[in-house]
Amino acid sequence: MSLPPETTVGEIGERGLLRHLEARIPLGPGVVVGVGDDAAVVELGPLVLVTTDALVENVHFRREWAPPRLLGRKALSVNISDVAAMTGLPRHAVVSLCLPPAVTLGFVDGLYDGLLERAAETGVNLVGGNIARCDAGIVIDVTLLGQATRVARRAGARPGDLAAVTGTLGAAAEGLKLLGQGARLDGDGNLASTGVWTESAASAVAACVRAHLDPRPPLGLAHAIAQRDLIHAAIDVSDGLSGDLAAVCRASGVDVVVDSTAVPVDPHVVQLTRARGGDALTLALHGGEDYQLLVAIPPDRLGDLRELAAVWDLPIAVVGQFEEGPGQVMLKSADEVAPLAAASHDHFRRLLAGGEE
């Protein structure tokens, strides 16, 4: 079926769109029945990981900010991050789309370009899904199945364990601000506009916007960690380091003291906030959507973790240490130790807030 990309979803209809998409989706390894039947049948187990996460228009994304291909990549990546945080391997995904009838086939195909591309990169099969009409806006809801022989939970951090973070923090939150200020990527992920910034800041702007629109959870490292039994607990940094540390402390029944000077603030965020006078550390502590891995690791395994992470070119920052306590997160600055409140966003209380400081 070769329909022009400006054909709308309303014109092609639910079944027409399903058939169009089914023709695009390959049958991968371990898939017994793929898209097109009542349910998919996959080979998996005996331990199966299940996670679900949705991107909602005007809550998690704006259509004018995110090329559809990057939206498709991110819809899968945010779920991959949850499987990585259990140190599992993602395997099979179903995609439930809610679409207004005026959405074009070009948009849906762009979305699937991204979904399929990201699926191929991470060894995931798209095995089914659902399409429903939703007049108010687009919802991209992905449920991802994974496998694991050993899982890392949020519970399990012990007093004396180090709190270690992969990669850098704050770039995605900075990227959201930049999108609100007019910065844009094209469908290939290249910078199309720097927004309010001059060309000299272009590479920092691009890096931050890319971190927001196309996050890359450290999947390979997470799975390698599981195979070596290096850690006691793990979570992905999605709500912000402060909120996710609090979740580990609550689940594990321990406190943590964070060293403010050890937080791996993304260097591009440092560059941009220095130029405009903002606070890079706040973004790194509370910004969220970093999709890095936060682990509780015994001090004597840190060397092994660093060695593994080097294979993926990922820095490991020790941001603090867990200790006995009722579940509090404390921040140690130059001359004081004070409780660090989780200031991560709650979408029910705040709308998508690009551009505000």
Add this chain to the structure above:
Amino acid sequence: MSLPPETTVGEIGERGLLRHLEARIPLGPGVVVGVGDDAAVVELGPLVLVTTDALVENVHFRREWAPPRLLGRKALSVNISDVAAMTGLPRHAVVSLCLPPAVTLGFVDGLYDGLLERAAETGVNLVGGNIARCDAGIVIDVTLLGQATRVARRAGARPGDLAAVTGTLGAAAEGLKLLGQGARLDGDGNLASTGVWTESAASAVAACVRAHLDPRPPLGLAHAIAQRDLIHAAIDVSDGLSGDLAAVCRASGVDVVVDSTAVPVDPHVVQLTRARGGDALTLALHGGEDYQLLVAIPPDRLGDLRELAAVWDLPIAVVGQFEEGPGQVMLKSADEVAPLAAASHDHFRRLLAGGEE
């Protein structure tokens, strides 16, 4: 946490609502890690069924028509129907909710009353989910995992096989009309209003509205069928008999001839359409949302199927026979055989249409 039911989702916040719901959800058999971590971990396999289906406000339901408890039941049941149509056993579900901030805790709790109740009835564990803000309306998106040793697909019907349907057809479509005419159920599923009908029609009205709001797919029968290897193909009657027969014919590469006198029109629909002068057969052929099972079965296995179905008090109607052909559905009436076009609804082309004839 004992919050008043009129507390809104906006007031309690995403994390507050998550914690409230987590406390309500039990850890069932085969669940290693339930709600509250990055991903759920379940025991399942080696063959895993996956299906996803969403209920979207003002497309699939109206809040004033459906008590939240019944909405929760239906959100799970429509997915159970897909697993039953593969002759599998449903096991674990994740629930992804999109909620406007003004939705009350009482509504969400009612929804979970229904989800948990239906889950307990069908041996399903709720193992996780997601809550996202969505200002335009409620979306209840359920992904259900099941298990099977042998699956029945849409493909597989052979020339000579009988097309057989469980239960009766047309009641859910009639129920949708009745809701549009003011008929209502209360939260317990009892008739609260007959709408335009007199009390003498009350039991027929209640049966049809209940069929629409609280469908019961023949799960036990479906699984028993799988254990005896009785059938060649199966699908659930969700889009309407005409459309679902067409899907089996297309997937199997066969035609089917339907005998119009053999279609198991629901007796309550017959009663109500006789009183007002409508066409009960059209509702049974095209109405949809029956969530019964349509199977392709060799004639010599029909007796076994009827015997099995009797255990669940389910009638089995042979509506036609498959024959060689390019994939067409034909309808045989008194004096002619004519192509039967699939006239089932497409939500992208028509809004939820209660009350119209």
